[in-house]
Amino acid sequence: MSGGWAGRGARGRVAVAVVAALALVSCTGPGRDDDGFRAGSADLADPYVPGSGNGGYDVAHYRLAVRYDPANDRLAGRAEVTATATHGLSRFNLDLAGLDVSSVAVNGVPAEYRHADGELVVTPGSGLATGSRFTVEVVYAGVPEAVTDGVLGGGGFQHTEDGAIALGQPHSAATWFPVNDHPSDKATYDIEVTVPDGLAALSNGVPGERTSADGWTTWRWAERSPMASYLTTLVIGDYRVDTGSHGGKPLVTAVPSGLPATGPEARSLARTGEIADFLAGRFGPYPFEAYGGVVVADTRIGYALETQSRPVYGPGFFRQGEPNYGVVVHELAHQWFGNSVALAGWRDIWLNEGFASYAEWMWAEHDGGTTAQRNFELQYAATDWSRRTLDPGVGQMFSTAVYKRGALTVHALRRTVGDDAFFEILRAWTTERRDGTATTADFVALAERVSGRSLGSFFDAWLTNTTPPALP
Numbered sequence: 001m002s003g004g005w006a007g008r009g010a011r012g013r014v015a016v017a018v019v020a021a022l023a024l025v026s027c028t029g030p031g032r033d034d035d036g037f038r039a040g041s042a043d044l045a046d047p048y049v050p051g052s053g054n055g056g057y058d059v060a061h062y063r064l065a066v067r068y069d070p071a072n073d074r075l076a077g078r079a080e081v082t083a084t085a086t087h088g089l090s091r092f093n094l095d096l097a098g099l100d101v102s103s104v105a106v107n108g109v110p111a112e113y114r115h116a117d118g119e120l121v122v123t124p125g126s127g128l129a130t131g132s133r134f135t136v137e138v139v140y141a142g143v144p145e146a147v148t149d150g151v152l153g154g155g156g157f158q159h160t161e162d163g164a165i166a167l168g169q170p171h172s173a174a175t176w177f178p179v180n181d182h183p184s185d186k187a188t189y190d191i192e193v194t195v196p197d198g199l200a201a202l203s204n205g206v207p208g209e210r211t212s213a214d215g216w217t218t219w220r221w222a223e224r225s226p227m228a229s230y231l232t233t234l235v236i237g238d239y240r241v242d243t244g245s246h247g248g249k250p251l252v253t254a255v256p257s258g259l260p261a262t263g264p265e266a267r268s269l270a271r272t273g274e275i276a277d278f279l280a281g282r283f284g285p286y287p288f289e290a291y292g293g294v295v296v297a298d299t300r301i302g303y304a305l306e307t308q309s310r311p312v313y314g315p316g317f318f319r320q321g322e323p324n325y326g327v328v329v330h331e332l333a334h335q336w337f338g339n340s341v342a343l344a345g346w347r348d349i350w351l352n353e354g355f356a357s358y359a360e361w362m363w364a365e366h367d368g369g370t371t372a373q374r375n376f377e378l379q380y381a382a383t384d385w386s387r388r389t390l391d392p393g394v395g396q397m398f399s400t401a402v403y404k405r406g407a408l409t410v411h412a413l414r415r416t417v418g419d420d421a422f423f424e425i426l427r428a429w430t431t432e433r434r435d436g437t438a439t440t441a442d443f444v445a446l447a448e449r450v451s452g453r454s455l456g457s458f459f460d461a462w463l464t465n466t467t468p469p470a471l472p
Contacts, residue, residue, distance in 0.1 A: 065079075390459075
């Protein structure tokens, strides 16, 4: 993610008819906490996102079908969630904020449920055994709501002048579909979005068949690589959509139709394939089946976000009237660092932002600008070393300590172990951890293994100590 302050369906075809609005539903049934079954936890206890995520199961796939009418800001959806029980489950939770649920079924059998305070609590007719695979179908509707998390700012599902945007970090997904909303539970996705004819509906992954009927068009997308929930997106509106290919994979970019085809936004996105190739030369093969990017016009989006395979860029990055390749580099670098290799917990967010920020330095040097070494020197002198990079605190998740001190740590590692070992570390990390999650401790262990050096004190100095570390 780049902050604006840095300048820088059910099975087969699913029903998409609007479901009548209902009040929050509370069905009786406390769950069966016997015979080896117990309730799944309602919170994964990540202090950075209290209340988010749920325990007792591991999601493999989401099949989503939503219908959105900008005229009344109403969304109707059906979600099919396929998961595996990690312990015997008497009941389990999904995160779903604001919308009204009309039915829930588990393995095709109607289930008891209650929905309040952002938690959908589901009690199947019988317990789910450890290791059993099950499917939950949820039908829901309503007027989605935006969220303000107090850190990054506005996010979630936001109505716009010509459609809507669903976007945000660390929260957004639960505002438009039921989800295990934490990056530690990644899953694959099929997404159908039905909107009035003439509007685009962009999302993640490979574009599928587009069909129209009765004044509505359904756009289909498939993300076959596991994806953290906050990396999902919907961008609905009047957009000029360009669909091409790069390296044998689809490349889909979009800018608002009112912007010129030769403007800084389109010119920045036009180098997406080139920049991805540059990064692949340093990080290893591009990890997903599609490329792309979307520029939005809504000024409430004051950031760019690395939504998987198709980053979304707020308008502020192009207000100078010139292309902004740095932000494209940053968000594409996240496809390796943060998306393919995702966080096990938000305390380790520097693993995302430090490497993406460092990628900007490498690109600048490659593109004839300031060298990575000079950027390192300048940032070292400007850094407030009293602020931690690892486990920075909720209020500092998107601070310069995470981004810039994180980038300093990456370059210092390069200086300490040498280029050969450094790039071997990066490629080993993106290969061995591909499609998974990881922690800082995992990265330190891998760096030590590849370099053959003890690096614990090095990472302490650069990530957490409150005095300037010695220059390598």
